[in-house]
Amino acid sequence: xxxxxxxxxxxxxxxxxxxxxxxxxxxxxxxxxxxxxxxxxxxxxxxxxxxxxxxxxxxxxxxxxxxxxxxxxxxxxxxxxxxxxxxxxxxxxxxxxxxxxxxxxxxxxxxxxxxxxxxxxxxxxxxxxxxxxxxxxxxxxxxxxxxxxxxxxxxxxxxxxxxxxxxxxxxxxxxxxxxxxxxxxxxxxxxxxxxxxxxxxxxxxxxxxxxxxxxxxxxxxxxxxxxxxxxxxxxxxxxxxxxxx
Numbered sequence: 001x002x003x004x005x006x007x008x009x010x011x012x013x014x015x016x017x018x019x020x021x022x023x024x025x026x027x028x029x030x031x032x033x034x035x036x037x038x039x040x041x042x043x044x045x046x047x048x049x050x051x052x053x054x055x056x057x058x059x060x061x062x063x064x065x066x067x068x069x070x071x072x073x074x075x076x077x078x079x080x081x082x083x084x085x086x087x088x089x090x091x092x093x094x095x096x097x098x099x100x101x102x103x104x105x106x107x108x109x110x111x112x113x114x115x116x117x118x119x120x121x122x123x124x125x126x127x128x129x130x131x132x133x134x135x136x137x138x139x140x141x142x143x144x145x146x147x148x149x150x151x152x153x154x155x156x157x158x159x160x161x162x163x164x165x166x167x168x169x170x171x172x173x174x175x176x177x178x179x180x181x182x183x184x185x186x187x188x189x190x191x192x193x194x195x196x197x198x199x200x201x202x203x204x205x206x207x208x209x210x211x212x213x214x215x216x217x218x219x220x221x222x223x224x225x226x227x228x229x230x231x232x233x234x235x236x237x238x239x240x241x242x243x244x245x
């Protein structure tokens with residue numbers, strides 16, 4: 001229970017990696033707040049947390065809207081009076097080759113993946129600054145480090161998230177707030193399943209010859225938001241089975 005009584009916001013916490021993060025942090029004693037527009041799925045995650053003896057709150061939030069985020073954060077403060085942890089996990093893909101990519105597909109991915117993280121940082125950091133304490137983890141991707149054909153929008157958003165992480169970490173280090181990024185490789189989620197089904201050669205790129213589990217990413221998040229990682233900030237940690245060595 002190393003996170004006992006900590007209040008943690010997880011964006012995109014209704015499924016996949018986000019769900020695994022919610023369940024892991026809840027098991028370690030954190031009170032979980034799920035920001036996700038998929039409210040039915042979020043409520044199911046909340047029920048799992050409750051069954052495990054934990055406490056949670058679900059709030060439908062459009063992370064691309066600063067107003068929506070700020071209103072949600074105020075609700076968290078009203079209920080729990082503090083915010084200790086933020087995990088910016090919400091993300092989407094709209095893959096196309098650059099010459100075929102529509103402007104709205106570029107804009108939507110940037111709005112959710114990058115602007116959404118900025119909005120949540122902006123809304124949460126003013127409270128963490130007053131507390132002189134906070135732990136923030138941004139979920140980037142190895143695609144943000146190496147690029148990928150057909151994913152210019154996604155790669156740009158995830159690379160931007162890494163730069164945002166470093167800048168924010170420098171701004172808030174003196175206030176007792178650590179801000180780090182995680183760059184997962186191929187993790188077993190609904191988002192990657194179709195790609196894995198059509199590209200059988202993908203496993204050949206991974207030295208471990210398997211995809212990662214959402215729970216493995218959640219374990220790394222758990223470490224970064226704990227006191228064990230109190231002297232780590234501004235870092236981007238890859239979790240990809242050695243794919244990007």
